[in-house]
Amino acid sequence: MTLALLSLFIILFVALLLPILSLVQRKSPPRFRLIPAFRALRRAVDLSIEDGKQVHLSLGRGNLLTLQAASGLASLGMWHHLAAQTAVGDRPPLITAGEGGLVILGQDTTRTAYRAALAEELYHPFVARLGGLSPFAYAASTLPLLQEKRISTHIFLGHFGVESLLLGEAAERNQAFFVAASDDLTAQAGLFALAPHPLLGEEIFAAAAYLGAGPSNQASLSAQDALRWMLILALLILPVLKFFGVF
Amino acid sequence: MRVIASALAMLAALIVLLGSFLPIPLLIQLRTILLRWGAILAATAALVGFYNLLAVHWRNLRAGGLQVLYSFVLILAALGTFTLTLLLGPQSPVVHTWVLLGIIRPIEASLLGILAITLIYALARLLRRRFDFLTFLFILSTFFFLLASAPMLWGSIPFISDFLAPWIQDIFVTAGTRGLLLGIALGALLTGLRILLAMDRPYGGK
Numbered sequence: 001m002t003l004a005l006l007s008l009f010i011i012l013f014v015a016l017l018l019p020i021l022s023l024v025q026r027k028s029p030p031r032f033r034l035i036p037a038f039r040a041l042r043r044a045v046d047l048s049i050e051d052g053k054q055v056h057l058s059l060g061r062g063n064l065l066t067l068q069a070a071s072g073l074a075s076l077g078m079w080h081h082l083a084a085q086t087a088v089g090d091r092p093p094l095i096t097a098g099e100g101g102l103v104i105l106g107q108d109t110t111r112t113a114y115r116a117a118l119a120e121e122l123y124h125p126f127v128a129r130l131g132g133l134s135p136f137a138y139a140a141s142t143l144p145l146l147q148e149k150r151i152s153t154h155i156f157l158g159h160f161g162v163e164s165l166l167l168g169e170a171a172e173r174n175q176a177f178f179v180a181a182s183d184d185l186t187a188q189a190g191l192f193a194l195a196p197h198p199l200l201g202e203e204i205f206a207a208a209a210y211l212g213a214g215p216s217n218q219a220s221l222s223a224q225d226a227l228r229w230m231l232i233l234a235l236l237i238l239p240v241l242k243f244f245g246v247f
Numbered sequence: 248m249r250v251i252a253s254a255l256a257m258l259a260a261l262i263v264l265l266g267s268f269l270p271i272p273l274l275i276q277l278r279t280i281l282l283r284w285g286a287i288l289a290a291t292a293a294l295v296g297f298y299n300l301l302a303v304h305w306r307n308l309r310a311g312g313l314q315v316l317y318s319f320v321l322i323l324a325a326l327g328t329f330t331l332t333l334l335l336g337p338q339s340p341v342v343h344t345w346v347l348l349g350i351i352r353p354i355e356a357s358l359l360g361i362l363a364i365t366l367i368y369a370l371a372r373l374l375r376r377r378f379d380f381l382t383f384l385f386i387l388s389t390f391f392f393l394l395a396s397a398p399m400l401w402g403s404i405p406f407i408s409d410f411l412a413p414w415i416q417d418i419f420v421t422a423g424t425r426g427l428l429l430g431i432a433l434g435a436l437l438t439g440l441r442i443l444l445a446m447d448r449p450y451g452g453k
Binding site for chain 1: 264265268269270282285286288289291292293294295296297299300302303306314317321351354355358359361362365366368369370372373376377385424426427428429430431433434435436437438439440441442443444446447449450
């Protein structure tokens with residue numbers, strides 16, 4: 001019961017912190033450390049639009065009823081911003097996912113991004129498509145896409161397992177730019193070796209803030225940092241208190 | 248419409264959240280009902296996704312080009328598996344033994360085989376592309392743990408396999424893994440809260 005109340009208190013605290021930080025940071029945006037992967041991604045997307053090439057986002061296969069969906073949902077937050085940018089390009093962007101719900105959300109996000117870019121008539125539902133529903137079926141169905149020369153930027157941000165290495169390798173072989181991150185630690189280890197600009201740990205959740213999606217995304221990154229500091233303090237203080245028999 | 252969608256999403260999320268933490272019978276009951284509805288909706292979404300997959304490849308088939316054969320085989324295999332599973336059930340020997348164990352698993356295993364080669368290749372390329380302190384540490388730990396777990400003619404390497412590797416695993420690897428997982432959990436928490444507060448609306452809004 002105590003643990004449940006503590007969890008609820010933390011959630012309530014963050015829920016209050018988020019809008020406050022969002023308002024404060026509208027006036028003075030925070031400065032975050034440089035993450036080379038996002039800088040390279042921004043440049044790659046710009047180049048894709050200039051060259052009339054396509055941008056491909058892979059949302060992974062996180063089930064929407066589980067915690068694994070979080071990385072895919074965070075990726076969609078970033079996608080709204082990128083899709084609006086690429087909407088007016090020569091070729092429409094493309095989304096693939098290994099989960100039906102993510103495909104529908106991908107379609108919805110892209111449509112609203114097109115609407116925001118005043119290009120809704122260019123939207124087509126096939127902009128988002130389902131790969132296979134199992135990890136390797138998804139990889140197998142996405143591999144042909146990665147061999148197409150018309151796609152010059154691949155973004156793999158979501159819940160992936162080791163199958164993401166096959167996707168990254170195919171993108172690399174096709175000399176396309178790719179950035180990849182997963183919430184799965186095994187995939188992260190493999191991607192560290194494979195990706196030109198690896199993303200580790202929670203960096204996957206920072207994509208929207210780093211790609212300039214707005215102050216609210218930056219606020220959530222600041223809230224995440226605040227929580228991290230609270231956690232570090234708790235990890236340092238609680239064992240000392242326990243040692244002295246306070247609780 | 249967008250306001251209704253946002254309000255419904257926020258209400259459902261709030262009930263599920265409170266139902267997970269507070270032992271109030273009504274909230275727990277509502278949470279269970281909502282999660283059941285969620286499961287049904289997720290299954291429906293999978294069907295919508297399946298239709299989307301067929302529609303995309305049907306269009307490829309009609310447009311012609313290099314991927315006609317691939318799209319043809321995909322549609323045939325997808326419809327065949329779907330029909331068989333629907334008619335005979337997923338536990339039927341035809342579906343389980345022939346389709347799953349006879350076709351899908353061997354293909355997935357072959358992809359796993361390619362994966363091993365991909366990893367070795369990636370490691371070799373990493374040395375050429377980005378040789379910094381982190382890369383050095385990564386390669387050193389890879390070789391160390393491979394050596395510690397590799398089967399030898401005489402069993403295992405004394406001291407390394409039975410003391411040093413488990414010690415590093417228990418202290419440094421576990422600590423690092425927990426640190427990464429805590430970071431991911433914080434990110435997931437914030438993502439969930441953004442949707443709960445309607446700051447992110449992937450369902451028809453921003």
